[in-house]
Amino acid sequence: MPTRLLPRRAPAPGPDGPRGADRDARRSARFLPYAVGTVLLLGSVLAGLLVGAADLPVRGVLLALLDELPFVHVDHGLTPVQYSVLMEIRMPRVLGAVLVGSLLAVAGAGYQGVFRNPMADPYLLGAASGAGLGATLVIAYSSADSVGGVGIVPLAAFVGAIAGVMLAYALGATAGRADGTATLVLAGVAVSAFLAAVQTFVQQANVDELRRIYAWILGSLSSIGWDELALVAPYAAVSTLVLLLHGRLLDVMTVGDEEAAVLGVNAARVRFVVLLAASLATATAVAVSGLIGFIGIVVPHAVRRLVGGSYRRILPMSVLLGGAFLVVADIIARTATAPGELPIGVVTAFVGAPFFVIVLRATRQVGL
């Protein structure tokens, strides 16, 4: 039933001069944030590679990085020790920080879109408590360190996170009627509380493992090496890609389930897919780094203030700035009390909270 509605006449071409220039200006304004985000991410990565206990020369590091590019061969002049510090210690750790930061931030943005609530975070549906319980169980009771070459604690955390979310989703989606998000949140709260209680119980029954459990819960990037990165990269790539592709549909969801349905979008299905991807991203991050809080809320929120409310922009910017944020936080964690190391989760909250306040105050003045 094709009814031509308004465009009986062709779309107004419009005078090319001012309008064309206007469009160019708009387009460059649209890409500017991504350019800034990319620069921030690359800058933080470089800083992360340069800062640390061993002094590495800036020039040598840059040349060594160039040397890694395909078809480029330069002499970097680093000593073998320096080179192995760069490539075997700092590089995987910094990339791990980028990965975890991006995943948590983009997952947080996804959760916020699904729940239409800027205060939703990736741990809302029980990913954190599920992972915590999984990790605690194997730390307390497992004698093996790994299964099939995969560390048992990351594996248990991953499985626990996924299981926690699935449990909450199963409870919430079956109980809920109309707009499913409220019951889903309640189910998430209930599941989180329950799993956290079990985790506490297991932990109290195994006080001799308390230190290891706490170290895991507070989060750390120190255990990330190339092997771990290679292991989680596929999950990270798939979940991030799926989330990035759903930006437009998350925008449609902002008008509510009912009006989305009128526009031909099945909100429940979009919600399911996005939650699945975001939870996979969260579980992946949690598996390699433990429970790092705050990124999933603070980064998307700051991003929203910078690029507006469209998830088509929030999601990719969260990837860029989430990575940059965690690299910077990790630099602080490594250097603030050197040679000791602060738990990264403490730093993200310690740096993140004031940063959050600054962002809120700064952008309020421009009326966003």
Next chain:
Amino acid sequence: MTDLKVTGLRVARQRCEVLHGVDAEVRAGGWLAVIGPNGAGKSTLLKAVAGLLPYTGEVTVDGVRLRDLPARELARTLAYTPQNPVVPPQMPVREYVLLGRTPYLGYLALPGRRDRAVADQVIERLDLTALATRDVGTLSGGERQRVVLARALAQQAPVLLLDEPTTALDLGHQQQVLELVDRLRRDDGLTVVTTLHDLGVAAQYAERMLLLVNGEAAASGTAAEVLTPAGIAAHYNAHVEVTTGPDGRPRVHLIRPAQVRAEQAEVPTGGSARHDADA
């Protein structure tokens, strides 16, 4: 081309039936006004037709049962604006209107040049160009109502269901919006169903009316057939006078009840003046 036909529509909300078998028919290019007192089930009727509520009975467009259509197809057939739209917290008007193009986009596709052209044209026709970059959340009630209508028009669907589209509009915009809808109806053969509380306005624009009372059709037909002083008094509990305009359509005037007028006449209007004189 696009007849809308509703037969034996029964809808329950929270296990309580609120529509008890309603029939309605709008021919292609027709305009049906659904009227009735608060809580009669007008919004429920529109929602059910839009596929938002489960129902028993049949709703067909050109003989095609709407419940058989896939969601996107349905959204290209029928556009609906709710009585209380959900306003996204942070979205410019242009992007919001562009949401109306969703039924034409593949699952992961982005709106293209043509979609933007359609959205811009609707914005222009609804006098929203000046607001295009504003956030929907910052608009006044009437501005917002026109923006929601713009989103529905961007759907380019042949059937338009509007739930109270003019409640928040000033006289000028009310006329402008209804005239626009009427023009679309006549030029492009859109089939329009609106709920309208203003019976006078409903009588001016709608060809046919359906008076819903307690979930049942109390009357249906032309405006002159449905809008009788006795009927309005019975179903709305309101005092009105109905005259016939030069176009042959009824005009509805709200009249204060006779005894109130009588009481007011007894109260001297110069009361305050006499006070002044005493002082």
